[in-house]
Amino acid sequence: MSDRRRKIDLGSSDDNGNSKRNKQDVNPWTGAPYSQRYYNILEKRIKLPVYQFKDELIAKVLENQSIVVEGETGSGKTTQIPQFLLEAGLATQGETCVACTQPRRVAATSIAQRVADEMDVQLGSEVGYTIRFEDVSDPHTTVLKFLTDGMLLREAMHDPLLMRYSAIVLDECHERTLATDVIMGLLMEILPKRKKGSEHGELKVVVMSATLDAEKFQEYFHNAPLLKVPGRTFPVEIFYTAKPERNYVEAAVRTTLHIHQCEAPGDILVFLTGEQEIEQACEELREKSRSMDAELVVYPLYSSLSPEQQRKIFSEAPGPRTPGGPPGRKVVVSTNIAETSLTIDGIVYVVDPGFSKQKVYNPRIRVESLLVSPISRASAKQRSGRAGRTRPGKCFRLYTEKSFHDDLQETTYPEILRSKMSNVVLTLKKLGIDDLVHFDFLDPPAPETLMRALELLNYLGALDDEGEMTELGYQMSELPLDPQLAKLILVSPDYGCSSEIVSIVASLSVPQIFLRPRESAKQADEAKAQFTHHESDHLTLLRAYNEYAMIPDKERKQWCWDNFISERSMISSVNVRNQLLGIMKRLDIQVVSSDIKGDGSFSSVDIRKALTAGMFMQVAYRQRSGEYLTVKDNQHVYIHPSSVVNNRPEWVIFEEFALTTKNHIRTVTVTNVDWLVELAPHYFDLENFPKCEAKGELEKAYSRIAQSRSRR
């Protein structure tokens, strides 16, 4: 063992962590001597649990094409393992580099910065990152690159064997994001083509996961060896309720107040499922704690809060109300965002009612929706872990121990089993995967879900009847959008309004632009009324976008505030629009506008026609009874009350089908039956059409068109 170790250990310090000032004091990547800061950080790095496993990891990586690393929080795996791969000699400056994927952008950027510091190099030169809108890396010098999993997938579309990489570290695999799952499937195709000694050179893969799934990953990667790295966290004592709770919000409030009164000092984190629930619980907590001896400061936390509101959760807990009195306490009431994306140090108590909102997909009616569902045991463990980051903590689970073991699933259903596949299928087709049925997914989606995706892509013209990708399909795959929106962009020049359509599409790809805080709902509605175009929510969005774009930069913040418009969303829609324009230029798609006067005016008819040409699969028709039915699927739907379209038109196209108390269609635009049969006759082919009132109207439209043609 020791012999082999010496050969591969290229370490820059001895085993005691004492860096000897010798020739190894020169940074091999830059040729410059190491700074004092490097040695200071090195001392801490050596103490990380993962450091003990450095030689073992390097040996395993050199011997195997894939390995699995199971490491708990606090092990240091994310920052150290990519560096160990560099020490193993896997990267060659200017030729190949090591990639490390992250599910979230902030993680990719902040870890890159940390590792650049540890390696004593400039961020963007030897160590870099790539996320959407931002590439801080250099093909000539970068040897280690952090990137989002979605970004690696994009890169693969133009580099199908991932030739620029010699090793790929997939981090946070246990989260099973859609992109991570697709990349893993893709690696199953790539790895046999990039074995040791092959013409393309070897590609190494390190799959990193926080426990639980390690065996499944090992088996999937053809019995890859496992390296287990312990974490470094504090013990968390778990409590269960004796009986099931009927109302979990009420139980969460009660438990929190109980902790506040009876437990030693330390902050509390409460998990609930959504904004409304959280605001309600916060109000009750404030109300009921007012008369208590110790102060309780309550912060809500969910993603649609502004960054400054989110930052408040990091403020210190308050002191005693009166000198010598009991110290105050902080409680954060949060969605799942605090389970993975946001870490709050100093949490000692966690209250876990055991629910979260999860996306579900119903392929039969082609609808994705959010459902409050029980969490998995893995999630429950992750939540309780949030109590032990700085010292020993306690977690109060508001369900019985029996329920934890018998009712909860082991792990959360991976996203790939809960999503529409249309975008994934388009991407895989672009990557040259022809046989989707036999594509080696870790968890294969339901065949019906894949069928739905193929059907949609065929109707959109992205795939021909043999399932081969068309020229249009190639262009669609280049656009980072859902296939329908991509199609919409590609047809829009035919209607002379691609400039407007890009603005609309950009506005649709960001979170809600029109804000409506409960306490000022009326003012918000009045503000939105200025932008209203009665035939269309899409055109209402366009008006808001156009006005925003015409305002000088320094007035925009105030304008957003005055008009109840989300500044964050507006800024990101401008970014998205610019990215889309860049891709359109590359694809040679014309940018034309119906705004002849240049004052932000537009042609409603042309734009609504373009929308109809792109979104013909999402149409609803008003029955004589007054109810709307979706065309073909015959689902009862209601126009969402937030829509500006309130005169109950006969035909509408819609962006989104939201299942809540009722089946709502949101973001709708008035269309008409003549356009439908003119623009999408292949979809409205009456031979394969369920009998319904809409069918009669379509028949009439077809004969009208036939008559006018014969008259001509």
Added chain:
DNA sequence: GAGCACTGC
């Protein structure tokens, strides 16, 4: 007449 968990390109 309303309730969009969270990411990502």
